[in-house]
Amino acid sequence: MTARELLAACFILFGALLVWPLLSIPNRPALIAGIPALVLYLFTVWAAIVGVLIWVSHRFGGEDAP
Numbered sequence: 072m073t074a075r076e077l078l079a080a081c082f083i084l085f086g087a088l089l090v091w092p093l094l095s096i097p098n099r100p101a102l103i104a105g106i107p108a109l110v111l112y113l114f115t116v117w118a119a120i121v122g123v124l125i126w127v128s129h130r131f132g133g134e135d136a137p
Contacts, residue, residue: 074131081123088116 097112
């Protein structure tokens with residue numbers, strides 16, 4: 072799997088995690104460790120996006136550069 076294919080798959084996955092039907096699941100008046108569930112969900116998804124992008128950039132390190 073090339074870096075472009077992996078990034079395309081991650082784009083679709085993370086895009087799906089940020090659409091309304093899945094955002095309605097944590098959108099409830101519940102607190103997890105004093106943090107609203109929706110805020111915690113959004114920051115977790117954001118951290119996963121950043122982590123995956125860092126991992127892909129280190130793993131492939133310019134392999135697909137033209």
